[in-house]
Amino acid sequence: MTNIADYVFHNVPAQLSPLEQFLDPFTRAELGEIAPGSGARYLDLGAGGxxxxxxLSELAGETGHVDAIDQDTHMTPTGPNIDVHTQDLSKGEPLLAPGPFDLVHARLLTHHLENRVEFVHQLAGSLKPGGWLLLGEFVRSAPRVVSAPSERHAEAFRRVLDGLYDVMTARHTHGSWGHEVHRTMLDAGLTAVRTRWHFESWTGGGHGCRLFENNVSQKRDAMVEAGVPAADIDLFLTDLMHNPDMVVRSHEFVSIRGRRA
Ligand SMILES: C[S@@+](CC[C@H](N)C(=O)[O-])C[C@H]1O[C@@H](n2cnc3c(N)ncnc32)[C@H](O)[C@@H]1O
Incomplete structure (x- = not known):
C-alpha cells in the first residue's frame, strides 16, 4: 500500500479504533461545552475513521449539516446530513467545503501539515462570528514506563517509542506543535482560547497498547533502517504490548479551542 500525499501512517481500523477509544471521551466533553447544537454547520478535518x-452529525440533527474532509476518505462515514470531500490539506488551497461554519474540528491533523500556522489562520477565517475552532494534537514527550517485568523490557520500550517518534519527525510530524497552537490561535484573532492536556497509563493488552503496537508495526522497516534494534521492535510487538505486567504512559494529547469574536 502506498502513502497518500506524505502522511506517515495508513488509515486502518487497527490504528483508528484504539485511537478513537482513547480520544473520543475528551472530544465529546469539549463538544458538550461548546457545540451550538442542532441546525448548525460543522466541519471535521482529517476526519479519518x-x-x-x-x-457532529448527531449534534447537527436533521436541520444542520456536517462537511468532513480528508485526503483518505475510505473509512469516513456518510449520512443524510454529512458530505464527505477528498482533499489534500497540505496545499494551502481553499477548502472544498467553504464556510462559514459554527464549529470547525481537526484532531491529529495539523501536526502533520507543513502549512500548519497558515492553516490555523485559514480555519479562523472560516468561522461565523461566535464560531469555535477545536484542535487536538499529540505532543512528543519522553517515553515513560510505569512498571515492567524487567529493566530489559523497560529499556526496549523506551528505545522503540523514541525510534517511532524520530521516524515520525523525519516524515514531517511536528512533535512540539501542540505547544504552539494556543499562541497561534491568539495570533489568528481568536478569543476564549483554552488548552487542556490529557494522558493515561496503559496496560499491555489494552486498547492503548494496541495503538502503540499498530503505530510501530506500520513503521517497523523505517525504524530498523534508522537504527532501532530489530530485536527490541520484535519484543515490543510480540511481548511488551500484550504483557499485562507492562504499564506505560500514553501519547500526550493536547486539546485547544478558540472562538471567533
Ligand atoms: C491520526 S489520523 C486522525 C483521524 C481522526 N481525526 C481521529 O482523530 O480519529 C490523521 C488523519 O489526518 C489525515 N491527513 C493526514 N495528512 C493529511 C493531508 N495532507 N490532507 C488531508 N488529510 C490528511 C489522515 O488521512 C488521517 O485520516
Missing part, C-alpha cells in the same frame, strides 16, 4: 464526524 469518522467517530467525531458521527458526533
Amino acid at each position: 469518522g467517530s467525531v464526524t458521527r458526533m
Whole structure:
C-alpha cells in the first residue's frame, strides 16, 4: 500500500479504533461545552475513521449539516446530513467545503501539515462570528514506563517509542506543535482560547497498547533502517504490548479551542 500525499501512517481500523477509544471521551466533553447544537454547520478535518464526524452529525440533527474532509476518505462515514470531500490539506488551497461554519474540528491533523500556522489562520477565517475552532494534537514527550517485568523490557520500550517518534519527525510530524497552537490561535484573532492536556497509563493488552503496537508495526522497516534494534521492535510487538505486567504512559494529547469574536 502506498502513502497518500506524505502522511506517515495508513488509515486502518487497527490504528483508528484504539485511537478513537482513547480520544473520543475528551472530544465529546469539549463538544458538550461548546457545540451550538442542532441546525448548525460543522466541519471535521482529517476526519479519518469518522467517530467525531458521527458526533457532529448527531449534534447537527436533521436541520444542520456536517462537511468532513480528508485526503483518505475510505473509512469516513456518510449520512443524510454529512458530505464527505477528498482533499489534500497540505496545499494551502481553499477548502472544498467553504464556510462559514459554527464549529470547525481537526484532531491529529495539523501536526502533520507543513502549512500548519497558515492553516490555523485559514480555519479562523472560516468561522461565523461566535464560531469555535477545536484542535487536538499529540505532543512528543519522553517515553515513560510505569512498571515492567524487567529493566530489559523497560529499556526496549523506551528505545522503540523514541525510534517511532524520530521516524515520525523525519516524515514531517511536528512533535512540539501542540505547544504552539494556543499562541497561534491568539495570533489568528481568536478569543476564549483554552488548552487542556490529557494522558493515561496503559496496560499491555489494552486498547492503548494496541495503538502503540499498530503505530510501530506500520513503521517497523523505517525504524530498523534508522537504527532501532530489530530485536527490541520484535519484543515490543510480540511481548511488551500484550504483557499485562507492562504499564506505560500514553501519547500526550493536547486539546485547544478558540472562538471567533
Ligand atoms: C491520526 S489520523 C486522525 C483521524 C481522526 N481525526 C481521529 O482523530 O480519529 C490523521 C488523519 O489526518 C489525515 N491527513 C493526514 N495528512 C493529511 C493531508 N495532507 N490532507 C488531508 N488529510 C490528511 C489522515 O488521512 C488521517 O485520516
